[in-house]
Amino acid sequence: MPLPGRIVDVSAGEFFFRAPDSVPAGLTTFRLRQIGDVLTGAKKTEAENLAPAGPGNDPTRAFHMLWLVRLDDGKTVSDWYSATVKKEPTPWARDIGGPGFAAPPRSSNATLMLEPGTYVLVCHVGSAREDRSRYHLLKGMFRPLTVVPSHGRSASLPNADVTARITGTGQIRLSAAIGRGRQVIRVVNETPKYHEFAVRRLQRGRSTAEAVTWRRTDGTKNPVEPWGGFSDVPPGATLTTTVAFESGTYLFWTGRGPETSIAVTVTPTG
Known part of the structure; x- marks a missing residue:
């Protein structure tokens, strides 16, 4: 796609x-x-x-x-x-x-x-x-x-596979499960603040608890691999990204912490 x-x-x-x-x-x-x-x-x-x-x-x-x-x-x-x-x-x-x-x-x-x-x-x-x-x-x-200015007809936004809503103080709510392969994700910032939207893949042998609390000074390697996302989603804005997911566990976050992150698992048949 x-x-x-x-x-x-x-x-x-x-x-x-x-x-x-x-x-x-x-x-x-x-x-x-x-x-x-x-x-x-x-x-x-x-x-x-x-x-x-x-x-x-x-x-x-x-x-x-x-x-x-x-x-x-x-x-x-x-x-x-x-x-x-x-x-x-x-x-x-x-x-x-x-x-x-x-x-x-x-x-x-x-x-x-x-x-x-x-x-x-x-x-x-x-x-x-x-x-x-x-x-x-x-x-x-x-x-x-x-x-x-463009003199041609502009393309339209594709339908989203998943909508991620940023609410409250940066909490994320997903409209559906994340499937394997390329997924169109629409991110809606419903808050009055700018928020990063990070997509991270959990490294093998590491836990989601480690991932959201890890700090560079811990003396261990980063438990996640940067997989994409947005630098910022402005207040009230909607942005779209296309992400290719492999089997594994991923985290979406607006800030590294248990209150502002959500973990999802993508299965081989997902």
Whole structure:
């Protein structure tokens, strides 16, 4: 089953995006691939991720996600960057979400309807850290994107196999069981806050209890493998992703913890 709409391939590395300069408006799937050290130096990046953060180590240096930001008419990418660096309010810049992190060689994707205008592709990884040197955007990880009017008929969103609703303080409710193979998942954020939506596969021999309580400082390897999801789902927004599930146990979460995660098992005949 192909991905919905027009596919825009985006590659992420340290600290850049490779993507087209412009795309037509309409139904669009952004497919994010990791081509940096997490692909070419997996052992090195795993060691960095498990080591304490400090002047000589950034645990999230090689892990990239994609946020799409739409600018109001009359605003430029230079305006947006200048305001962001100065930590000034940008009510004229709207985060509309995007694909999260998937461990290579897998890719992640986000499907949404694009309107003509000026956009920015951004990696906000590190933005919550007090150490601003860890913020990927400030390392130059952003790229302008122009969405031009389309003269053809836009595709329609496919029917969802499963709808995931984000409620309350980040709880997830699924409309149906997750089946094996490619599944179209529609994520609806019913809360007034932005939420990440992560899809993770449980490693063999590890438990879901370990998965939702694990911390890098525990001295063990991460009990889950990043399988996709969204960098952010804005308040009140609906995003769609297509995920290929193999047999095994998966976790969906908006935050790593027992209250904001849900475990699902995909069987060989599921």
